[in-house]
Amino acid sequence: MFFYGTSRVNDKGHLEIGGVDTVDLAKEYGTPLYIYDVALIRQRARAFKETFEKYGVKAQVAYASKAFSTVAMVQLVEEEGLSLDVVSGGELYTALKADFPPERIHFHGNNKSRQELEMALAHGVGCIVIDNFYELQLLEQICAERGMTASVLIRVTPGIEAHTHDYILTGQEDSKFGFDLNNGQADRALKQALSSPSFHVLGIHCHIGSQIFETTGFVLAAQKIFHKIADWKEVYDFVPKVVNLGGGFGIRYTNEDTPLPAAEYVENIIAEAAKQAAELGIAMPEIWIEPGRSLVGDAGTAIYSIGSRKEVPNVRHYVAVDGGMSDNIRPALYEAKYEAVLANRVLDEKQEVVAIAGKCCESGDMLIWDLPLPKTEAGDYLAVFCTGAYGYSMANNYNRLPRPAVVFVENGEAQLVVRRETYEDLVRLDVPLRAKVNR
Ligand SMILES: Cc1ncc(COP(=O)(O)O)c(C=O)c1O
Numbered sequence: 001m002f003f004y005g006t007s008r009v010n011d012k013g014h015l016e017i018g019g020v021d022t023v024d025l026a027k028e029y030g031t032p033l034y035i036y037d038v039a040l041i042r043q044r045a046r047a048f049k050e051t052f053e054k055y056g057v058k059a060q061v062a063y064a065s066k067a068f069s070t071v072a073m074v075q076l077v078e079e080e081g082l083s084l085d086v087v088s089g090g091e092l093y094t095a096l097k098a099d100f101p102p103e104r105i106h107f108h109g110n111n112k113s114r115q116e117l118e119m120a121l122a123h124g125v126g127c128i129v130i131d132n133f134y135e136l137q138l139l140e141q142i143c144a145e146r147g148m149t150a151s152v153l154i155r156v157t158p159g160i161e162a163h164t165h166d167y168i169l170t171g172q173e174d175s176k177f178g179f180d181l182n183n184g185q186a187d188r189a190l191k192q193a194l195s196s197p198s199f200h201v202l203g204i205h206c207h208i209g210s211q212i213f214e215t216t217g218f219v220l221a222a223q224k225i226f227h228k229i230a231d232w233k234e235v236y237d238f239v240p241k242v243v244n245l246g247g248g249f250g251i252r253y254t255n256e257d258t259p260l261p262a263a264e265y266v267e268n269i270i271a272e273a274a275k276q277a278a279e280l281g282i283a284m285p286e287i288w289i290e291p292g293r294s295l296v297g298d299a300g301t302a303i304y305s306i307g308s309r310k311e312v313p314n315v316r317h318y319v320a321v322d323g324g325m326s327d328n329i330r331p332a333l334y335e336a337k338y339e340a341v342l343a344n345r346v347l348d349e350k351q352e353v354v355a356i357a358g359k360c361c362e363s364g365d366m367l368i369w370d371l372p373l374p375k376t377e378a379g380d381y382l383a384v385f386c387t388g389a390y391g392y393s394m395a396n397n398y399n400r401l402p403r404p405a406v407v408f409v410e411n412g413e414a415q416l417v418v419r420r421e422t423y424e425d426l427v428r429l430d431v432p433l434r435a436k437v438n439r
């Protein structure tokens with residue numbers, strides 16, 4: 001059995017995380033429930049930061065808040081001294097609500113609206129990552145109207161096919177993100193940005209994809225960027241202060257996954273950047289990265305209550321839980337795989353292999369297809385591991401299911417950080433039909 005962080009089995013045979021019994025939490029806060037192991041998030045954050053410190057490389061580790069964004073999470077990121085990557089006005093608003101220092105916020109997105117850009121400028125975010133020509137022009141116009149200068153990174157698409165699921169690839173040429181590095185787009189964008197008084201160009205950004213288990217893609221991306229920097233130094237006399245290599249560091253969901261320790265990704269990136277900078281005769285730029293999944297993914301565990309059961313003779317036993325694609329859409333979207341145990345009987349002997357079904361009206365709403373479990377009963381609690389990234393943050397109200405509560409646990413204490421949605425929350429924005437006289 002594989003346990004993450006502070007997870008263990010307590011005297012009652014229950015799953016415990018952060019010194020807190022998850023069965024008690026399920027009873028107190030209801031299910032589905034997301035539980036985060038705060039100590040593990042801190043450990044992951046420190047591993048990235050400390051590797052840069054060890055090698056004396058100036059860096060910013062920006063948590064990609066799309067993985068899981070709430071006020072408490074942003075506060076934790078601030079406590080750990082990381083920067084923050086936001087990708088929408090909503091994520092920026094959450095960060096500001098948490099009093100996150102705006103100068104450590106990086107604003108991303110392939111279609112930022114005028115309102116979002118204005119909001120970012122008004123609050124003094126540390127940098128805006130320019131993704132395309134439309135945005136270049138729009139941001140320049142807004143800056144000119146307001147007599148402001150924006151610190152920017154230029155996002156490039158390096159033309160690298162990282163080895164991961166097609167839907168989460170981003171660095172390949174045929175991608176909706178960034179200026180193509182190989183066909184002249186990136187050069188034009190940089191030239192335009194450098195010639196504008198509205199911009200202070202900090203450097204270059206690229207992100208090659210997500211859930212990546214090798215260092216090769218990051219090293220290749222660094223190589224491609226530095227080769228370009230050689231040109232840009234020559235042609236535009238421009239040497240970036242910052243090279244941002246994005247996120248994408250993989251985590252272990254099941255035995256099939258073979259992630260590397262954070263230090264190994266970072267060390268390879270640093271080594272390549274240092275080598276390339278030395279060859280070019282330029283100062284080592286600051287290296288920025290944007291881990292999302294690898295900071296919170298394995299720190300999150302989702303707890304469900306088991307309900308109905310259906311047998312398809314000689315084929316499968318379906319065991320249904322009280323959540324599903326509404327709180328974790330990853331299996332439906334990416335065929336993502338997870339491991340799980342019964343939180344209230346972790347060590348009981350596994351007697352059957354069941355299929356864990358969600359409760360949404362979709363045949364594809366299956367959380368796990370083949371899960372060995374003890375013989376389950378209604379009322380058992382299922383703990384699905386490694387659901388901390390892109391679980392709650394992609395939750396939705398399909399079938400009008402209220403979104404779960406979220407609890408942080410650390411040192412034997414639990415704190416509710418997101419309340420469970422209520423039915424009243426679900427209709428809060430609904431506007432009833434106007435009364436008709438002759439209906
Ligand atoms: C630009 C950018 N940065 C960072 C991330 C975070 O990726 P991950 O959660 O895989 O670390 C993403 C998502 O893939 C992204 O698009």
Ligand SMILES: N[C@@H](CCCC[NH3+])C(=O)O
Binds near residue numbers: 066210211330389390
């Ligand atoms: N949401 C995706 C990753 C997308 C990353 C954002 N660019 C996942 O769950 O794996």
